[in-house]
Amino acid sequence: MPTPPKAGGPVRPEPDAAGAVGLQQAPVIERNLRAALHALEATGQSWLLLRGQDDLARPTGDVDILVASDLLPILDDLLQAEGFRRVLAPGHGSHWFYFCYSATDGSWVKLDIVSEIAFGPYQQWRTSLAPQCLGRRVRRGPLWLPAPADQGWLQLLHLFLDKGQIAPARVDAARKAAEAASAYDFIACFVDHRMGQGTAAEILALVRAGNFNQVPATAASMASRWAGGTAAPRLTAARHKGLRLFGARLQGSGPVVAVMAPDGAGKTTLLRGLQATVPLPIKYLYMGMWGAGPWDAWLVKVPGGRSAKKVYRMLRGGLLERLYSLMGRLVLMDRVPYDALLPGTGAGGILEKMTNTVAFTVVQPPDLLLVLDVPGHVMFSRKGEHSPEILEGWRQAYRKLAGQLPGSTLIDATQGAETVLRQATGIVWNQVSQTAETGPGVDRESGSGAGSPGQEPSGTQGTGSGAIGALTSHLWRRLDWRFLLPDLQVSSVGYGGTTSPELKSALHLIDPAAAAVAPGRADQGSTYGVVLLSNPDLMDFKAAADAVKPGGWMCVEVRRSLFRRSGPRTLKGWKHALIRSGYQDVSAYWNAPSLDRTARIVPVDSAAAIRNTLSLHKDVRFGAAKALAARLALMLHLFDLAIPEGTVTGRRPSAEEPQ
Known part of the structure; x- marks a missing residue:
């Protein structure tokens, strides 16, 4: 089972099971998490929060939720409507993982939802405890929680069977769990049935006496005594371990995010920051056409050697880009062929033009293009290369190019690195969650944006009449x-x-x-x-x-x-x-x-209307080839399939x- 988050938040005074009023206060719940819990409650199906009810204002770890199996067929759509995106993780038993990013406070909410209670590092020890735990759940304000004794036993079994030890940071949680549990609870009876009579009492005695150094040996003994045949858990563990080799992935194809800017604007810093902080399946892909390599000294002596190196890197990068996307990874692309569209490029003759054409052919256009905007003198102070005037000229060229490329967003990168990272994360999340955007870089929670191509970037927030008009136009x-x-x-x-x-x-x-x-x-x-x-x-x-x-x-x-x-x-x-x-x-x-x-x-059904629309693609890059393929599909009566x-x-x- 997942590790319980640290405790610490206020809870509302409410009557306890005996009718007395405790000293607790209403829980403060993060906005996106509250919406998800409300959606679960609206279905009328059973659910409960397994642990961490005191860490919901800004969860520091996974939010562990047990749901009835009847909820599974609608769970994806239910949570996606509340802004969450599922990450598929083969080999994790009944665990379904959902993520949501809050641009308001720059934090992630991670839901770990299970329909079955299973233990072990590979969920190999399955149980039938879920229906009983859901049937015995208790209400605490807006939350459903396990009955106190059930919660205590689930915590103890998590520590013994999942962790195999009780670390010093978990001693207090283990003691409280042992106080709430008894050797006569229904989970205790299950433990005795599975692992031998007296096992539950042994666990409680060990924890209550503080003999935590004996936990590893007891945990190993419990695992070896698991009833029901030793082959089944071993086979389950082997299967789950093999499935995990495929790694986690997003549902469907993963989006491709690229960053463009002159040297010194912070491209690599931003991409590495996204790679380190975004808790989604990610692949970082460097597409540098002229980056240094071990064979450079030899290649410069061969006619066309550097161009061949450029073509190889583009072919390799283009194939990896498509492969990673099909594997459901969020692809972070460092360098894009769009640099060849800048003024002054393409003057290297027919060979360079041919290699640029190859690059545009094999490299898939990114779904989202982040263009970092930094004044020339700032870039010069960062790296000391070229001159402020040259860098400013490049800056203006990138700004103009951003206004012409689809899916581009201009970000003011003179802000602090953390501010730029947070702003970019919100834009990337909008792309990942496949929401209909109100405009490039618009924060749908705060109403502020990163700036649109062709607009002056600004570090201020707010929406004026122009933004409201654009929003209304988009909605219509x-x-x-x-x-x-x-x-x-x-x-x-x-x-x-x-x-x-x-x-x-x-x-x-x-x-x-x-x-x-x-x-x-x-x-x-x-x-x-x-x-x-x-x-x-x-x-x-x-x-x-x-x-x-x-x-x-x-x-x-x-x-x-x-x-x-x-x-x-x-x-x-x-x-x-x-x-x-x-x-x-x-x-x-x-x-x-x-x-x-x-x-x-x-x-x-209108071939004439289709042909007329296809004729409009002639001025778009590779539009003629796409139109030709579409006309072929039309001729073969396959257009509605294509x-x-x-x-x-x-x-x-x-x-x-x-x-």
Whole structure:
């Protein structure tokens, strides 16, 4: 089991089990954690906080939660709606890990959710204690906790079986656990049944007497006496140990984050800081084309040697970038081929132009590009290279380039390194959590931003009328799907899937009473005139299909994905799903170029509209090649399979209409 966080926070006075009022106070709970616990409570399913109830204001470790197994099918969507992102960790038994970043205080919240109580470094000693512990849970303010005796035994078994010792820092926790437990509790009976009669009493006597130096030997003896056959735990441990070799990963493809700036702006410092502080699966990738190498002295003597080295590094970097992303890692890219677009580059002749073309071909454009903005004289004072005038010229070139590149965000890097790191972490988290952003670098919690390409960077915070106007414009763009319906005036709206906070705000612009539609919610049974789904799974779709009023409409915004957990993987698949569910007037549309930056909504059934849209790609880098591939898919009648992002609409027939 995970290590318990350190104790220390206030709790509210409330009646204890006997009706007396204790000296406790209401717990202070971190905002994102409070939202997650509220979402769990709203499902009506059982859950409890395993430990650490005194460390919830700003958790220093994992927040350990036990949930009923019935919650597992909806857990991902439930917590993602509250801003959490799951990290898949094979080989950790029933442990599901979720992360959320709070830009307000620059801290991470980590949830370790289990549906089964298991012990051992590889969760190899499984138990059937979870249902009983959930059934015996007790209420403490907004929290559900194990019964005192259960909590004591779970703590003791964690120390003996997971840790194999009681470290000095855990002595007080062990003594309190032994005081709350007895040899006649139901977990004590389980311990005696599994590891021999008298084992529970032996544990309590050892801890109460303070003989902590005997704990390792007792723990080893308990492990060897685990009943139920020794082969099963060994096989479980071997399987989990093997699965852990694959490492943790994000669901789906990992985003690629790159940093651009002249030398001395702090690129490597920022990337190394992100690598050290972001608790997500990360791969750092250095893409330096001309970085020093052991063969440089030999390569300069060979015609084309340095260019060959550049091509090799680009090929290697491009392949690793794609591999790490497919493996679900957050890729931090140091150096990008975009440097070749700066004024004064590309003057090395046809060979350099060819190698630059190779670089743009094999290196995937980053999902997020952070451009550090530092005045020339500051960069000169940091490294003493070139001159303030040259560095200032480079700075202006990078600023101009940032305004032309997609996904770029300008950050004022004259601030302290910690401030820049915190600001960048918030921007990266917005990308990782796949929220619809109100603008590059905007902090959706505080309303402040890092600056947009083409704007003057500022270290101040706040939103003016321009920012509010941009926000409102963005929210209305998230309502483009309305133009696919016969009536723009929507009576009632429901939403589901991976709905971001910004999309929820947009929906409340047209229906202040817009509500979530999800399997297992307490308000299940309500119906709506329109239900909008954003990247749903199959359970989301089924819940939404039942929540549409007869004669109402369902709109499904989807991205093509080969790694979807459940449900169709293409636009065509979702179209057929609506038809199979009895919906009529089903249509599919291509959101070009993407759902977040839709410039055109193109009906898939209109070949003329598709060809007209593809013709607009001729001036985009590699747009001609993409358009050619799209035309080939159109000719082969596979376009609805090839579309990366789009919308499917369908009408639920009224009662009198034939199905």
